[in-house]
Structures are given as structure tokens and as C-alpha cells.
Amino acid sequence: MFSRRTLLSGAAALGGASLLPGLAHAKGGLVATTYPGTWEDAYRGIVTPLLKKKEDIDLELAPLFAMDQVGKAKASRGAPPFDVFVLDPGPRIVAIEGGVFDKFDPKKLTNLAKVPDGFADDWGVCVGAQVVGIAYNPKKLPPPKGWKDLLADPWVSRLGLTGFQTTFGTSSIIEISKQFGGSLTNVEPGLVELKKVLSKVAAVALPAAMPGLFQQGQIDIMYTNTQTVATLKGKGIDIEFVKPESGSIAFYTTMHIAKGTAETANAYKYLDLVVGREVQEALSKAPYNFLPVNKEVPLGADLPMKSLDEMTKYVNHDWAQINPLRAAWIEKFNKDMAK
Amino acid sequence: MTTNDVVVEKRSLRSASLREAPVGTTGWFREWQLALPLALAFAALFVAPLLLLAAVSFYNDEKLSQPGFGSWLKFFGDPFNYKVMADTLLLGAKTVCATVLIGYPLALVYLDLSPRLQKVLLFVIVMPLLLSVVVRTFAWIVMLGREGVVNSVLIGLGVISEPLKLLQTELGLVIALTQIEMPLMLLPLISVMSRLDPNLRDASAALGASRWRTLFTVILPLSMPGLVAGCLLVFASSTTAFISQTVIGGVRLIYLPLVIWQQALAVYHWPLAAVASLALVVSVLSVVAALSWLGRRSGGYVHG
Numbered sequence: 001m002f003s004r005r006t007l008l009s010g011a012a013a014l015g016g017a018s019l020l021p022g023l024a025h026a027k028g029g030l031v032a033t034t035y036p037g038t039w040e041d042a043y044r045g046i047v048t049p050l051l052k053k054k055e056d057i058d059l060e061l062a063p064l065f066a067m068d069q070v071g072k073a074k075a076s077r078g079a080p081p082f083d084v085f086v087l088d089p090g091p092r093i094v095a096i097e098g099g100v101f102d103k104f105d106p107k108k109l110t111n112l113a114k115v116p117d118g119f120a121d122d123w124g125v126c127v128g129a130q131v132v133g134i135a136y137n138p139k140k141l142p143p144p145k146g147w148k149d150l151l152a153d154p155w156v157s158r159l160g161l162t163g164f165q166t167t168f169g170t171s172s173i174i175e176i177s178k179q180f181g182g183s184l185t186n187v188e189p190g191l192v193e194l195k196k197v198l199s200k201v202a203a204v205a206l207p208a209a210m211p212g213l214f215q216q217g218q219i220d221i222m223y224t225n226t227q228t229v230a231t232l233k234g235k236g237i238d239i240e241f242v243k244p245e246s247g248s249i250a251f252y253t254t255m256h257i258a259k260g261t262a263e264t265a266n267a268y269k270y271l272d273l274v275v276g277r278e279v280q281e282a283l284s285k286a287p288y289n290f291l292p293v294n295k296e297v298p299l300g301a302d303l304p305m306k307s308l309d310e311m312t313k314y315v316n317h318d319w320a321q322i323n324p325l326r327a328a329w330i331e332k333f334n335k336d337m338a339k
Numbered sequence: 340m341t342t343n344d345v346v347v348e349k350r351s352l353r354s355a356s357l358r359e360a361p362v363g364t365t366g367w368f369r370e371w372q373l374a375l376p377l378a379l380a381f382a383a384l385f386v387a388p389l390l391l392l393a394a395v396s397f398y399n400d401e402k403l404s405q406p407g408f409g410s411w412l413k414f415f416g417d418p419f420n421y422k423v424m425a426d427t428l429l430l431g432a433k434t435v436c437a438t439v440l441i442g443y444p445l446a447l448v449y450l451d452l453s454p455r456l457q458k459v460l461l462f463v464i465v466m467p468l469l470l471s472v473v474v475r476t477f478a479w480i481v482m483l484g485r486e487g488v489v490n491s492v493l494i495g496l497g498v499i500s501e502p503l504k505l506l507q508t509e510l511g512l513v514i515a516l517t518q519i520e521m522p523l524m525l526l527p528l529i530s531v532m533s534r535l536d537p538n539l540r541d542a543s544a545a546l547g548a549s550r551w552r553t554l555f556t557v558i559l560p561l562s563m564p565g566l567v568a569g570c571l572l573v574f575a576s577s578t579t580a581f582i583s584q585t586v587i588g589g590v591r592l593i594y595l596p597l598v599i600w601q602q603a604l605a606v607y608h609w610p611l612a613a614v615a616s617l618a619l620v621v622s623v624l625s626v627v628a629a630l631s632w633l634g635r636r637s638g639g640y641v642h643g
Contacts, residue, residue, distance in 0.1 A: 067605050070607070071603060071604035071607055072604070074607060098607075163590065203506065203589055204589050205585075212477065212480060216480055216485070217485055217486035218480070218484045326605075326606065330605055335419055338419070338422075338591060
């Protein structure tokens with residue numbers, strides 16, 4: 001009744017991403033998801049033309065947050081709206097449990113040897129990492145020191161909040177909660193403190209709306225990843241990244257092939273290209289500043305960490321423990337924040 | 340009686356006899372045949388998915404393995420959801436009021452314009468429909484923001500010293516929705532009002548009625564079908580406007596579309612999402628049904 005392409009276009013419009021170019025119908029086609037913002041810009045700028053040039057594959061990028069991708073894949077039941085996912089650790093677990101991935105064979109990647117050990121498994125391959133911390137406008141606010149500052153003057157009245165719908169939102173609220181006696185599985189203390197200052201908070205919005213609100217001066221401080229900061233900076237916006245005293249949060253980003261895709265061969269070619277030297281080198285440079293996952297790529301100066309080995313020094317969250325709690329947290333957040 | 344009057348009378352007689360021509364059984368069936376393709380398309384694309392949605396709501400768990408009333412009990416057992424439903428309907432009512440207050444006078448102005456200016460105004464009214472709702476919504480962020488057009492102008496004029504909080508408030512949302520939904524109010528209103536016989540107004544005036552009395556006893560009742568149709572469209576559209584509600588209202592203003600989105604795409608609890616969807620459909624449809632009943636009644640009043 002619906003082709004997956006019409007489904008995709010509907011889905012993308014829902015995500016506010018109605019700027020997709022005309023959907024391609026070329027024989028050598030592939031639909032891959034990407035995160036809205038920097039990831040989308042970087043992949044559209046670097047990977048799309050390269051994939052066309054090297055493999056004659058037309059790459060369509062569907063900008064969606066990780067949780068949205070899994071939701072849409074589950075809803076499409078066997079006719080995946082895209083061929084390749086890009087996911088954070090939490091949604092990755094949900095997706096594996098939901099059975100929306102094809103088994104992945106790392107040996108099909110010609111670049112496998114250049115990727116660090118353990119970066120490819122039976123489900124997919126790691127293509128990067130994200131670092132989450134605090135972003136603020138240095139022209140309007142003094143630099144905050146840590147998560148606790150978000151809820152204190154003068155920052156709180158310029159703060160933009162987002163809830164548990166995304167990995168960065170969930171991780172950030174967990175870290176805020178830890179400052180007030182909470183833990184990985186207990187965000188209650190953080191929510192109690194948030195509720196106390198709620199009337200001062202500048203905005204509570206959907207994750208996709210945050211960069212726009214920052215750009216418009218509606219908010220001047222938020223939690224986000226380094227790549228969003230890089231993109232906004234590239235647009236000439238006054239924004240700086242701050243590593244909180246208790247440490248930035250870091251997590252791996254992985255790509256996976258959708259179960260039921262008709263483009264398996266193209267999907268492997270795409271993933272091989274993504275972890276290859278050429279793409280990783282281009283992505284690691286300004287303004288994108290991605291962490292390279294290819295051992296042959298030298299590390300750029302502006303990167304948030306010097307190598308992926310540093311991941312262990314950052315705050316890591318165990319998503320197997322977080323996932324079962326998220327539904328209740330989302331409900332709680334709604335009720336606590338509601339006017 | 341002049342010749343012209345006779346012609347007019349003949350014409351109206353002819354159209355009246357056409358209108359009242361009896362439609363026989365065969366004619367009725369023929370009409371049905373014409374409607375069949377659309378009816379089938381509706382059945383396949385609308386009724387079937389709706390039934391599927393209803394079926395999904397009767398599961399207790401996310402994995403759709405235990406049938407039962409658990410999701411219904413959970414949704415309607417939570418007082419918070421009643422507040423969300425009430426807020427959603429109230430948002431629709433406020434938007435309808437605002438569009439009527441601004442749209443109705445505009446439609447009256449339209450009636451008195453020359454045909455050329457009418458065309459210009461009609462174009463201006465339809466123009467927002469040519470833009471994606473996403474674009475219109477983001478334009479309102481630029482307008483209503485802390486450093487937006489409205490605040491800059493007011494601060495520049497010295498009316499206020501601190502920026503007003505318009506984004507993330509229900510007031511801002513209603514302002515934006517009023518503009519976004521305005522064409523849906525104006526188009527049916529104008530199409531009904533421009534068919535009103537201008538002689539009626541003159542007759543009313545000749546009989547000594549003031550302009551206000553003419554408005555309330557002649558024009559308003561006669562334009563009721565258009566007004567009701569406009570209210571219906573604006574209400575249904577504003578209560579379900581997920582993008583505008585979340586982008587302009589933020590997530591502290593919680594309406595049913597946000598709850599549905601969260602349950603479907605963030606929590607993946609489809610049975611709960613289905614219950615919330617059905618709650619939205621039923622509550623909006625009951626208001627719509629009440630409005631259209633009102634429309635039929637006023638129609639009967641005018642013609643009978």
C-alpha cells in the first residue's frame with residue numbers, strides 16, 4: 001500500500017525535516033538515517049558525493065534522532081523505511097531487542113583492519129563518538145563550572161531544558177541528578193531540584209528545537225554535544241562548550257543494517273566508505289570535528305578528546321540499566337514540567 | 340414590473356425547480372456509484388487503519404502479547420491525562436474564538452470590496468496555505484522570541500523594558516495558531532457570505548434596521564453554515580497541530596498530540612499511544628459533531 005519511500009517522506013516531514021531533496025529512485029540507491037544538525041551537514045557534504053563518485057550509489061539521508069529511528073523501524077514491520085541506522089547505545093539495545101537489525105558481518109568491510117579492535121560486532125560498526133556537556137553564550141553569561149550551575153543564577157533564567165527523549169538529554173539529567181545525590185538509576189533528586197527553579201527556566205522544549213532557540217537568543221545555555229556546538233559556531237553564533245567539573249559524558253555512535261532491506265550490498269559499501277580513511281579524515285577536520293575511528297587518520301587539534309582510548313576517562317552510562325526506566329522517567333518529566 | 344425583474348424571477352423559478360427535482364431510486368444509485376471510488380479509498384486508507392489502531396489499544400504491554408484493557412485503565416486512571424485532554428480541547432476553543440473574532444470582520448470587509456480588491460485579499464488569505472506549516476511555525480519563533488520582532492519593537496518604542504515572555508506560553512501559541520489556521524476559517528466563511536443576496540441588506544436598512552441589527556439578524560444567521568464549517572476546520576486542525584504546539588508552546592504545555600508522539604516514538608508503548616489517539620479522535624469528533632449539529636440547526640432556521 002505504501003512504499004517505504006512514501007513512508008519515509010511522511011516520517012521525515014513529521015520530524016520537521018521536510019527539507020529532504022527529491023527522493024531518488026535510481027537503481028543504485030540507499031536510504032540511511034543521520035542525526036539532524038552537524039551529522040546531517042557533514043554526511044551530506046562529504047559522504048553523499050563520495051559514495052556517488054566511487055560506487056555510483058545515490059545516498060538519501062533521513063535526519064532523525066536515534067529513538068525516532070527505532071520507533072519508525074518497529075512501526076514499519078518488515079518493510080524498513082531506511083536501509084542503515086545510526087544509533088546511540090541506548091536505542092541500539094532497544095533496536096536489538098526489537099529485532100530490527102540484520103546480522104552484521106564485519107568481514108565484509110575491506111577497511112576492517114584499520115578500525116580499532118572491538119569496534120565492529122555482529123550487529124554493526126562504530127563510526128564515531130559523541131561528547132556531551134554544557135554549551136553557553138559567552139557574550140551573555142559567565143562560564144558555568146558544572147551541572148549544578150545550570151540550576152543556579154544567573155544561568156538558570158537562560159536555561160533551555162529537554163527531557164528523556166534523546167540520549168544526550170537523558171544522560172545530562174542523570175548527571176544533574178548525581179550532583180544532588182541521585183544515581184544512574186535515580187533521577188528523582190535532579191527532578192526535584194529542577195522543579196524548584198522551573199518558573200525561572202527560559203524554555204523546556206523538544207530536543208530538535210534547542211539549536212533554533214539558542215540561535216534566536218531565547219535560551220543562552222543548554223546541554224548538548226560538541227558537534228552541535230561546532231555547527232552553531234560555524235554559523236557565527238556566540239557559543240562555547242564547557243566540560244563540566246564532574247566530566248563530560250561520552251558514548252559511541254554505531255551504524256547498523258536494517259532487517260528486510262533490499263540494499264544489503266549497497267549498505268556494506270556505504271559502511272565501508274564511512275569508516276575508510278578518506279571520509280574519516282574529512283570528518284575529523286573543522287567545522288565537523290568528528291572523532292576518527294580509523295587508525296590511519298591523525299587526530300585533529302580541535303577534537304574534544306585526543307583518541308578514542310580516552311573514552312574511559314569520560315562519564316559512561318550503562319544503557320542496559322537506563323532503558324527499562326525511561327518510560328517512567330518521560331512520564332514523570334511531563335508531569336513535573338507541565339504548567 | 341420591469342422586463343429585468345421578470346427575467347430574474349423566471350431564473351429563480353427555474354433554479355428552484357431544479358433543486359427540488361425528485362431523485363429516483365436509479366438516480367440515487369447512480370450518485371452512489373460516483374462516490375464509490377472515494378468511499379473505497381476511505382475504507383482502505385482510513386477506516387481500516389482506525390480499526391487496527393483500536394485493536395492495538397486492547398493490549399496491556401509494549402510487545403502486544405497480552406490482550407486486555409490494561410492500557411485503557413492506565414490512561415483513564417491517571418487524572419493528569421484528563422487535564423491534558425481538557426487543555427487540548429480548550430486550546431481548540433481559544434483558537435476558534437480568536438479566528439472568529441478576527442476572521443469574521445475581515446470577511447465582512449471582503450464583501451464590501453471591489454471585485455479586484457477581493458481577488459487581492461483572497462490571494463493574501465490563501466497565501467499562508469502555500470507555505471509549509473513548519474516554515475510558518477518557525478517564522479513565529481522569530482516573531483515571538485525574546486529577541487524577536489514583537490519584543491524588539493515594543494522595547495524600541497519604550498512600551499516595555501524587559502522582553503515579554505511570548506514563546507512557550509499558551510498566549511503565544513494561540514496567537515501563532517490564529518494566523519496559521521486563519522485560512523481555514525476565512526475560506527468557508529467567504530464562500531458562503533459572497534453568495535448572500537446584497538438586496539437583503541438594503542431591504543433590512545429600508546425597513547429601518549440599524550447596521551448592527553442587520554448584522555445580527557440578517558447577515559450572521561445567513562452566514563452561519565460558513566461560520567460553523569470554519570469553526571469545525573479550525574478546531575480540528577488546532578487541537579491536532581503537533582508541530583506548532585510543541586515548537587511554539589514547548590513541552591511544558593502538554594497536549595494530546597505530544598503524549599501520542601512520546602508513547603509511540605520515544606517509549607514505544609503503542610497500546611498507550613493508541614488509547615491516547617482514540618481519546619483525541621473521540622473528544623475532537625464529539626465537539627465537531629456538536630458544532631455541525633449546530634450548523635444544521637441554524638441552516639434549518641434560515642431556510643425554514
